[in-house]
Amino acid sequence: xxxxxxxxxxxxxxxxxxxxxxxxxxxxxxxxxxxxxxxxxxxxxxxxxxxxxxxxxxxxxxxxxxxxxxxxxxxxxxxxxxxxxxxxxxxxxxxxxxxxxxxxxxxxxxxxxxxxxxxxxxxxxxxxxxxxxxxxxxxxxxxxxxxxxxxxxxxxxxxxxxxxxxxxxxxxxxxxxxxxxxxxxxxxxxxxxxxxxxxxxxxxxxxxxxxxxxxxxxxxxxxxxxxxxxxxxxxxxxxxxxxxxxxxxxxxxxxxxxxxxxxxxxxxxxxxxxxxxxxxxxxxxxxxxxxxxxxxxxxxxxxxxxxxxxxxxxxxxxxxxxxxxxxxxxxxxxxxxx
Ligand code: DAH
Numbered sequence: 001x002x003x004x005x006x007x008x009x010x011x012x013x014x015x016x017x018x019x020x021x022x023x024x025x026x027x028x029x030x031x032x033x034x035x036x037x038x039x040x041x042x043x044x045x046x047x048x049x050x051x052x053x054x055x056x057x058x059x060x061x062x063x064x065x066x067x068x069x070x071x072x073x074x075x076x077x078x079x080x081x082x083x084x085x086x087x088x089x090x091x092x093x094x095x096x097x098x099x100x101x102x103x104x105x106x107x108x109x110x111x112x113x114x115x116x117x118x119x120x121x122x123x124x125x126x127x128x129x130x131x132x133x134x135x136x137x138x139x140x141x142x143x144x145x146x147x148x149x150x151x152x153x154x155x156x157x158x159x160x161x162x163x164x165x166x167x168x169x170x171x172x173x174x175x176x177x178x179x180x181x182x183x184x185x186x187x188x189x190x191x192x193x194x195x196x197x198x199x200x201x202x203x204x205x206x207x208x209x210x211x212x213x214x215x216x217x218x219x220x221x222x223x224x225x226x227x228x229x230x231x232x233x234x235x236x237x238x239x240x241x242x243x244x245x246x247x248x249x250x251x252x253x254x255x256x257x258x259x260x261x262x263x264x265x266x267x268x269x270x271x272x273x274x275x276x277x278x279x280x281x282x283x284x285x286x287x288x289x290x291x292x293x294x295x296x297x298x299x300x301x302x303x304x305x306x307x308x309x310x311x312x313x314x315x316x317x318x319x320x321x322x323x324x325x326x327x328x329x330x331x332x333x334x335x336x337x338x
Contacts (some may be wrong), residue, residue: 002057005060005061008038008042009067012028012068013071015028019079021079022079025072025075025079029072032068033068033069039061039068043061046058106335108327108335108338109315109327109335109338110311110312110315110327113311113314114191117189117191117231117311118189118210121189122189125187126189126212127187127188129174129189130190130191130192131171131173131174131177131178133167133195134165135165135168135173136165138164139168139177140170141153141166143176143294144175144250145288145290145291146250146251150250157197157198159195159205168194169194169195170211171209171210172211172251175190175213175251176294178190179291180295180296184216184297185215185217186304188211188212189210189212190211191208193206193207194207194208202324203324204325206328207311208310209308209309209311210308210309211307212227212306212307212308213287213305213307214304215292215297215304216303217303218303219302219304219305221254221286224285225242228282228284232260235314236260236318239266240261240263243260243261244256244257244258245258247283247285249283251288251290251306252283254285255283255285256283257280258281258282258284258307259280260278261278263279263318272322281309281313282307282309283308285305286306287303292304315327
C-alpha cells in the first residue's frame with residue numbers, strides 16, 4: 001500500500017521536473033490533484049483500507065499530496081515568471097506613439113443656423129420662448145383666427161391626436177400662449193419643431209420654424225421691416241435685397257410674404273429662384289386685433305407684428321443644399337461638411 005504511494009510520488013516528481021511549459025504544469029495539476037485526479041481518487045478510497053492502517057496511510061497520503069502540490073506550485077511560479085519576463089522584453093509600451101484619433105461630432109446644420117438666428121434676435125432684445133409640440137387645437141388654430149372650416153385645418157396637413165389635440169403645424173401656436181401669461185410690451189422669438197403630413201423634395205413631416213412677434217403701443221409695419229432687414233442682412237449679407245409682397249394669413253392684417261434677392265445668383269436668375277431673381281423666405285404681418293382679443297389684450301391700445309420662417313429653408317439657401325430630406329438622413333458624408 002505505502003509502496004504504491006511512493007511510486008506515485010516518484011512518478012509525479014519525475015513528470016513535473018521534466019515539464020517544459022506552464023501548460024504542461026497545469027495538465028499535471030489536473031492529472032494528480034484535479035477532481036478526477038490520482039490523489040483525489042486515493043483519498044476517496046481511504047475507506048477500503050483496514051481500520052488499523054487507515055490513520056497512518058492517510059497521513060502519508062496527505063503528506064505526499066502536499067509535497068506534490070508544493071512542487072507544482074514552485075514550477076508553476078517559475079514558468080509564470082519566465083513568461084512574464086519574456087513578455088516584458090518583447091512587448092514594450094511606446095509612450096511616444098500617437099494616440100487614437102476619436103472622430104469629433106458636428107453641430108447639425110439645422111442647429112447651427114438656428115443658433116445663429118437666435119443670437120441675431122437676442123441681440124435685438126428678443127426673448128426666446130418655447131411652446132408644446134403636442135398642442136391644443138385652440139392655440140394652433142382657433143386663437144389664431146382659424147375656425148373649424150379654415151382650409152389650413154385640412155386633415156392632409158395636420159396630424160390630429162384627438163379632435164382637440166394636434167401636433168402643432170406652426171410655431172405661431174406660441175403667440176397666444178405667451179400673450180396670455182405676459183403683459184405687453186413683448187419681443188419674443190419661439191423656435192421649435194413643427195409637424196405636417198407631407199413629404200417630398202421640399203417637404204418633410206417634421207421640420208423647424210421660428211416665430212417672432214413684438215407687441216407694444218405704436219408698433220408699426222416699418223418696425224417689422226426694420227427688424228427683418230437687419231436680420232436678413234446679418235444672415236445672408238448686407239447686399240441682400242428684401243421685397244414685401246401682399247399676402248394673406250388669418251392671424252395678421254395686413255399680411256405680407258417677404259422675398260429676398262436670390263442668394264445663389266444674386267438676382268440674375270437661376271433654377272433655385274426659378275429665374276425670378278427672388279426667393280420667398282418668410283411670412284409676416286401686423287398682428288390681427290382678433291388675436292389680441294383672444295389673448296386678453298386691449299386691441300385698441302396695442303399693435304404688434306409677427307413673422308414666421310422655416311429654419312431648414314434658411315439653412316438650404318445659406319449652404320446651397322437642394323434636398324430637404326438630407327437634413328434627416330443622418331448621412332455622415334453630408335453632416336461632416338458643416
Ligand atoms: N405660421 C405661418 C406658416 O407656418 C408662418 C407665418 C406667417 C407666421 C405670417 C407669422 C406670420 O407669424 O405673421 O406658414
